[in-house]
Amino acid sequence: MAADALSNAITELEEEQVVALVRERLENGVAPLEIVNALQEGMVEVGKRFESGAYFLSELIMGGEIMKDAMTVLEPRLTGASGDYKGNIVIGTVKGDIHDLGKDIVVMLLKGSGYNVIDLGVDVPKEKFVEALKESQAPLVGMSVLLTGCQAAMKEAIDAIRAEGIDAKVLIGGNYIDEVVMDFVGADFFAKDASDGLKVAEKVFS
Amino acid sequence: MSNKEQLYQERLNRYMTAMDCGKPDKVPVCFGIGEWAIKYTDYTFQEVFYDSEKANRIVEDMLPDFDVDIFSGGPTLWWPPMFDVMGSKLYKFPGIGLEEDNTFQYNEEEYMKAEDYDDFIANPTEWLVKNFLPRISAEFAEPGSYRATIALIKSSAAFAMFGAAAGAAAQRWAVEYGMVGQFTGFTKAPFDTLGDALRAMKGILTDLRRRPDKVLAACEAIVPHNIYGGIAGPGADTRFPCFAPLHRGAYPFLNPEQWDKFYWPTLKAVIEGLWAKGKRMFFFAEGNWTPYLEKIAELPEKSIVFDIDTTDAKKAREILGGKFCLQGGIPTTLLTYGTPEKVKEHVKRTIDELAGDGGFILAPGGVLMGDAKKENILAAIEAAREYGVY
Numbered sequence: 001m002a003a004d005a006l007s008n009a010i011t012e013l014e015e016e017q018v019v020a021l022v023r024e025r026l027e028n029g030v031a032p033l034e035i036v037n038a039l040q041e042g043m044v045e046v047g048k049r050f051e052s053g054a055y056f057l058s059e060l061i062m063g064g065e066i067m068k069d070a071m072t073v074l075e076p077r078l079t080g081a082s083g084d085y086k087g088n089i090v091i092g093t094v095k096g097d098i099h100d101l102g103k104d105i106v107v108m109l110l111k112g113s114g115y116n117v118i119d120l121g122v123d124v125p126k127e128k129f130v131e132a133l134k135e136s137q138a139p140l141v142g143m144s145v146l147l148t149g150c151q152a153a154m155k156e157a158i159d160a161i162r163a164e165g166i167d168a169k170v171l172i173g174g175n176y177i178d179e180v181v182m183d184f185v186g187a188d189f190f191a192k193d194a195s196d197g198l199k200v201a202e203k204v205f206s
Numbered sequence: 207m208s209n210k211e212q213l214y215q216e217r218l219n220r221y222m223t224a225m226d227c228g229k230p231d232k233v234p235v236c237f238g239i240g241e242w243a244i245k246y247t248d249y250t251f252q253e254v255f256y257d258s259e260k261a262n263r264i265v266e267d268m269l270p271d272f273d274v275d276i277f278s279g280g281p282t283l284w285w286p287p288m289f290d291v292m293g294s295k296l297y298k299f300p301g302i303g304l305e306e307d308n309t310f311q312y313n314e315e316e317y318m319k320a321e322d323y324d325d326f327i328a329n330p331t332e333w334l335v336k337n338f339l340p341r342i343s344a345e346f347a348e349p350g351s352y353r354a355t356i357a358l359i360k361s362s363a364a365f366a367m368f369g370a371a372a373g374a375a376a377q378r379w380a381v382e383y384g385m386v387g388q389f390t391g392f393t394k395a396p397f398d399t400l401g402d403a404l405r406a407m408k409g410i411l412t413d414l415r416r417r418p419d420k421v422l423a424a425c426e427a428i429v430p431h432n433i434y435g436g437i438a439g440p441g442a443d444t445r446f447p448c449f450a451p452l453h454r455g456a457y458p459f460l461n462p463e464q465w466d467k468f469y470w471p472t473l474k475a476v477i478e479g480l481w482a483k484g485k486r487m488f489f490f491a492e493g494n495w496t497p498y499l500e501k502i503a504e505l506p507e508k509s510i511v512f513d514i515d516t517t518d519a520k521k522a523r524e525i526l527g528g529k530f531c532l533q534g535g536i537p538t539t540l541l542t543y544g545t546p547e548k549v550k551e552h553v554k555r556t557i558d559e560l561a562g563d564g565g566f567i568l569a570p571g572g573v574l575m576g577d578a579k580k581e582n583i584l585a586a587i588e589a590a591r592e593y594g595v596y
Binding site for chain 1: 241298304305308309311313407408411412414415416458459460461464493516538539542543572575576577578
């Protein structure tokens with residue numbers, strides 16, 4: 001368990017306590033970046049609990065909402081503070097599919113673990129994946145799909161990336177994703193859940 | 207009795223026997239002619255969604271060679287004009303907000319706000335008409351206005367036209383092809399009514415901590431409506447089950463205490479309420495429900511048909527088998543990425559493992575979308591007939 005009171009509060013999903021502690025620390029002149037780090041530490045523990053099965057989606061989403069609300073207070077005060085990222089990751093839900101839950105959970109865990117995540121949103125055309133990869137030089141791109149009918153769009157996006165000669169690794173995820181789908185679309189990795197995705201990122205960036 | 211009438215009776219008997227956990231002459235097999243069939247025609251998704259004659263033509267071209275006992279329907283769920291005339295924000299349909307060869311999508315938003323709970327609980331119907339409908343419908347923004355009234359009339363007319371056309375098609379398929387339909391009526395778990403359409407995913411999941419008592423009271427207020435919804439409709443039929451797509455009860459949305467407290471009691475009340483009227487539920491357990499099988503086993507015997515999507519099939523048979531009819535067994539991805547040979551092998555194995563002494567219907571576990579292949583579906587049906595004789 002995290003030692004800091006604020007980290008603990010967010011890990012235990014104690015919303016009112018988080019709000020009070022953030023306010024108190026700001027009033028006492030604690031650097032906003034330090035507060036964000038404490039929150040992030042707590043969120044990493046939330047992610048670990050989700051991974052181990054102690055927390056479910058309801059708890060993961062609650063943690064994310066508490067974090068988001070705290071960030072709306074903290075973000076405007078963070079100007080100038082530079083983050084120390086492990087690297088860039090591009091992510092998006094493929095064209096034709098507007099489901100964001102799985103993608104958002106992965107984004108949350110990746111950000112919590114210190115990656116700079118370029119989130120392209122949902123219904124992302126292949127050109128946008130290519131453009132974002134060229135711009136960011138990210139070595140890893142995550143593609144999410146729930147609807148099996150949109151898996152062909154995933155293949156097209158991966159084909160487009162390969163055709164451009166971009167050598168980023170491709171990680172795919174979604175409820176109906178397995179090895180067969182990975183081979184069909186030509187991805188490098190597949191993830192059955194968000195923590196699998198995190199492990200792939202660790203491997204790619206190690 | 208004509209050949210087709212006889213065929214209809216044979217298939218109906220198989221379905222009814224299996225739902226009562228009995229052993230029919232053959233393992234009943236259930237498929238529809240879904241979105242996957244569109245790619246074998248010259249039609250776009252948009253044409254098929256908007257022109258029900260085209261949708262019906264696709265079905266009728268294929269039905270003569272489609273030897274299933276239970277038919278789960280054609281390629282479209284609804285006729286989009288009934289939403290379009292209301293200026294509905296709920297869905298994106300092919301060709302409108304999406305490409306013409308895409309399936310429809312649901313626009314999830316918090317159409318009900320946290321502060322609406324008390325009014326909703328006091329009178330759900332009144333709240334829906336006065337608040338929900340104006341929020342989701344651009345043309346119904348001012349209830350009582352001329353514009354809103356016209357939109358409501360048009361939408362109701364479209365709904366009635368769609369219902370009549372669908373009913374007539376089902377009747378024709380029964381008479382001409384001996385096809386038995388899968389459902390009559392529609393309902394949901396109260397928690398899903400609240401979570402899917404009203405509070406949305408993040409809303410409902412955070413409400414569990416922020417306002418748990420309101421969630422419970424709202425689910426309880428929905429129970430009688432969802433019992434009524436399952437049995438309402440032409441003839442109040444009780445032979446066929448009502449369709450219940452179940453969502454947030456799948457693993458791992460809710461933790462076990464939340465599932466026990468918020469999801470299950472009111473879904474159970476709906477199932478028991480329907481069963482008291484002789485109506486069964488098709489428990490469409492999309493996703494994985496393995497951790498909850500023991501709880502589900504507490505329902506009145508035969509009150510549901512349990513669908514196996516990614517739930518552990520062996521555990522489902524062990525815990526629910528004999529008490530409820532089980533349906534499923536064919537993974538949707540196999541029907542897309544498999545080959546006819548692999549599909550046949552799988553069907554044989556599934557029948558060996560799950561068909562046992564009856565109470566089993568062979569079917570795809572989840573929704574078959576546009577990616578499924580016709581040759582694999584036909585191979586599954588063929589294998590079902592080859593290996594599915596008791």
